[in-house]
Amino acid sequence: MGAELGKYKSCVSARSTDKELLKCAQDGGIVSSLFAFALDEGIIDGAIVAATKEFAAKNPSKVIIDSTNFDMIEPWRPIPAIVNTKAELLAAAGTKYNISPNVALLKEATRSFGLDKVGIVGTPCQMQAVRKAQLYPIGMRDVGASIALAVGIFCMENFPYQSILQLVEDHAAMKLESVKKMEIGKGKFWVYGKRGQVVQLPLKVTHKYEQPGCHVCLDYVANLGDISTGSVGSPDGWSTVFVRSKIGDSVWAKAMAAGVFETQPIEKVKPGLELVSKLANEKITKNKATLEARKTFGVGKALRNPYI
Amino acid sequence: MADKITLGYTHLSGCTGCTVALADNYAGLLTLLDKYVDLKYMPTLADARHVQKVDVSFVEGSVCINDKLAVEELKETREKSTIVVALGGCACYGNITRFSRGGQQNQPAHEAYLPIGDLIKVDVYIPGCAPTPQMIRNVAVMAYLLLKGTKEQKDLATAFLTPLMKLTEKTEACFCELMTQVINQGLCMGCGTCVAACPVNAITMEYGKPNGERDLCIKCGACYSQCPRSWFSFDVVENYEAINEAIMAALQ
Structure with a gap:
């Protein structure tokens, strides 16, 4: 196990000790608990998270959307939102399985939302965007130093909204309104209905609906987050957590001291880091091959390579 | 201090917003001038206004090719500078001056404005309208390390500045690049960064991809x-922590 997991100071399997929060959480409630704690402690004064239409309806001042088309917004379409309280956090919790453009709110968070210390959660590519924005703040005036906690989530690939629509309504034959939770695990895409029904789709079916832009990504475990987390590697209901930066280390230590999480050594849990490492290598190898193929694309003309 | 680098600032057809952005580093600007940079000439912030021989020159604004003086000043800047930095959207890409069609008092015949890269060789771009104080600061520190640093610092500065050097290959910019160079190339993953970066709120995310109000785009x-x-x-970016710390430490 090496570079595929990025630099990190420590790695554990963890879950929130907050039972109420765990009910709304995707896995171990890591992101929600971290932000709730950071809000309480004043480490951040707001966080950019992925919410949905229901959240936007109840909290119109926490989102930026064109309200003239509000009725047109579909269920499970992610809407980036600013949350300032634990209740708002919980209302927005859970994985949406299609990309939420959270970075779109990064500058506005420090402007009309008035945040001095911003928390942001995002996929590995969004963590790359955040760090590039700190080093090369071309259109991000006074933003870099305001980023107080960036939490990355593991990501093999993502779906555009229309793909989720297709997968859930066509392949799983469920209405999106009636879906309680979606999940990828154990080699399958799971759709849980509000009435208790469960549909599973093999990932073979979902592959063709992935975002093409994800296929050049070389980061599985959000190497550039202050802290990154995901379910892979840990038992059900737990999450694997990498603590990566000085900021991450400090926040994690404070959260642990406050009893926000219970943890197990990652070496002691099944399937453990080996699986994380295996999947990371699979993603990187596959996407490096895509980048290689793009050099000629079989027609002797190169497609653009973003990495220099 | 003997090991300072010398800096010049040539002001062509720009609104002084880039100058203000530079000044908006506040104490950071004073530290830069104290420790690292000897400001040789600059129309607004220095007594000397005319182009001199310098290590690095910032050029603000596009160049009006109907204005002989501006063209001469730009040529002289190139001849007398080791590194020419196009500062801001106008110098890099024309920006808002792209929309000029002349007819303005008191020089109605001044109608044709070009990004400076169309007339001279430019070494580094700092795009954006206005460019941000932090970006100017980062490039200034890196330029110092490139010219005066240790071998290791030179390597870091080279790696940091390389993408900004590569940007000089083009003198046109528009929201359209997100379409032609990112979405059309199968590279967009819908992170939302472009929305935040746009100074005129011309971009929104529609179904996971940027949508540009092209009439609003100022081409920065x-x-x-x-x-x-x-x-x-x-x-570079994987070392963001160390680089950020080094820049902040340099400005203490």
Whole structure:
């Protein structure tokens, strides 16, 4: 196990000790608990998270959307939102399985939302965007130093909204309104209905609906987050957590001291880091091959390579 | 101090917003001038206004080719500078001056404005309208390290500045680059960065991809150059913590 997991100071399997929060959480409630704690402690004064239409309806001042088309917004379409309280956090919790453009709110968070210390959660590519924005703040005036906690989530690939629509309504034959939770695990895409029904789709079916832009990504475990987390590697209901930066280390230590999480050594849990490492290598190898193929694309003309 | 680098500032057809952005580093600007940079000439912030021989010159604004004086000043800047930095959207890409069609008092015949890269060789771009104080600061520190640093610092500065040097290959920018260079190339993953970067709120995310109000776009180049899929250097960005700390320490 090496570079595929990025630099990190420590790695554990963890879950929130907050039972109420765990009910709304995707896995171990890591992101929600971290932000709730950071809000309480004043480490951040707001966080950019992925919410949905229901959240936007109840909290119109926490989102930026064109309200003239509000009725047109579909269920499970992610809407980036600013949350300032634990209740708002919980209302927005859970994985949406299609990309939420959270970075779109990064500058506005420090402007009309008035945040001095911003928390942001995002996929590995969004963590790359955040760090590039700190080093090369071309259109991000006074933003870099305001980023107080960036939490990355593991990501093999993502779906555009229309793909989720297709997968859930066509392949799983469920209405999106009636879906309680979606999940990828154990080699399958799971759709849980509000009435208790469960549909599973093999990932073979979902592959063709992935975002093409994800296929050049070389980061599985959000190497550039202050802290990154995901379910892979840990038992059900737990999450694997990498603590990566000085900021991450400090926040994690404070959260642990406050009893926000219970943890197990990652070496002691099944399937453990080996699986994380295996999947990371699979993603990187596959996407490096895509980048290689793009050099000629079989027609002797190169497609653009973003990495220099 | 003997090991300072010398800096000049040539002001062509720009609104002084880039100057203000530089000044908005506040105490950071004073530290830069104290420790690292000897400001040789600059129309607004220095007594000397005329182009001199310098290590680095910042050029603000596009160049009006109907204005002999501006063209001469730009040529002289190139001849007398080791590194020419196009500062801001106008110098890099024309920006708002692209829309000029002349007819303005008191020089109605001044109608044709070009990004400076169309007339001279430019070494580094700092796009954006206005460019941000932090970006100017980072480039200034890196330029210092490139010229006066240790071998290791020179390597870091080279790696940091390389993407900004590569940007000089083009003198046109528009929201359209997000379409032609990112979405059309199968590289957009919908992170939302371009929306935040746009200074005129011309971009929104529609179903996971940027949608540009092209009539609002001022062609500053911020969206494309801020996009993590326009260019991304793992060598540089993976060391973001150390680099940020080094820059902040340099300005203490």
